Ligand SMILES: Cc1cc2nc3c(=O)[nH]c(=O)nc-3n(C[C@H](O)[C@H](O)[C@H](O)COP(=O)(O)O)c2cc1C
């Protein structure tokens with residue numbers, strides 16, 4: 001076993017994978033992934049909202065073979081997990097999108113490709129046979145947005161998740177301090193940072209600068225944004241509204257998800273328009289600092305929707321038991337963002353596989369120890385002190 005393989009095998013938790021990633025990546029890249037907006041209140045709140053929930057265990061139940069198989073968007077999934085869309089992943093590991101997608105496919109869970117991926121819609125569809133969803137950022141140019149939607153349909157993606165919480169790039173102060181911008185402006189500090197992380201630097205030199213393959217030529221160049229998020233934000237349409245969502249619903253024939261929902265009234269209105277699934281998220285604390293934690297928004301949305309649409313949740317999932325808590329709070333599945341990317345940053349496809357394996361392993365154990373033989377039977381009563389309106 002190589003040293004890198006040994007390190008991966010020795011990683012017991014997502015926190016361990018994060019530590020390996022932190023050692024391997026230049027500071028600017030690690031902090032771009034790890035960081036949140038402003039004071040990182042929402043980033044920390046996401047974790048706290050999962051951590052503070054407590055499970056009231058049941059005993060004397062046969063849990064010899066706990067089943068975490070479930071149904072997501074009308075198709076089977078091996079576990080209640082989905083990979084969240086992440087742009088610029090190749091900064092962490094060459095072709096990290098492909099690495100994570102292959103790991104997801106092997107684990108039998110859906111993978112969401114970002115509009116800002118460094119692997120094109122078509123290349124991903126050719127490379128991976130598993131369940132693929134496409135995340136849409138609404139570009140300022142209507143025709144360019146329409147083209148992305150058409151390409152995802154033509155390439156056979158089963159679902160479209162339109163992200164609605166990046167009306168502008170969040171104020172990511174770590175990125176501003178580190179000067180990680182788009183296009184990259186290399187300073188002496190960046191070169192030094194690279195030299196201090198030679199395995200990463202050599203990989204990058206060999207692979208070349210990652211490109212946003214889906215939006216090649218589409219990002220306007222009115223000034224390089226001060227951060228990646230700011231530059232991308234400048235190119236998205238902040239005027240996009242309910243009427244536009246209705247048009248998108250008409251144009252896209254398959255499953256439609258809205259990512260970045262937090263208010264029950266928004267959720268209700270989306271369901272009435274025929275949106276198939278609500279993706280409760282605050283973008284991993286990277287957008288509005290001060291936004292409610294996802295795990296707190298989740299039960300209110302579940303009550304508002306009352307089973308008329310599916311619900312996913314992300315932001316702060318770092319342990320398998322978080323998926324059990326999320327199921328109890330009303331989600332069908334949790335999406336994994338940084339946890340998967342820390343894995344890929346630590347060791348490419350094997351690292352992403354390790355991340356999923358850690359989370360599913362922890363969930364299986366949590367199911368046994370809580371007396372949960374079947375993930376689909378989880379209700380709100382599993383949690384201490386949760387009002388059970390809309391639950392069981
Ligand atoms: C490096 C990085 C890039 C991201 N890029 C996108 C993106 O392109 N589109 C999107 O909808 N969300 C994006 N997100 C947000 C994730 O989809 C997800 O909502 C978030 O990471 C969940 O929080 P977690 O990382 O705590 O699991 C990104 C997150 C990270 C960490």
Ligand SMILES: O=C(O)C(=O)c1ccccc1
Pocket residue numbers: 086087088116166228229232283286
């Ligand atoms: O950083 C993000 O959260 C994000 O959404 C993004 C968008 C485009 C490129 C890279 C990241």
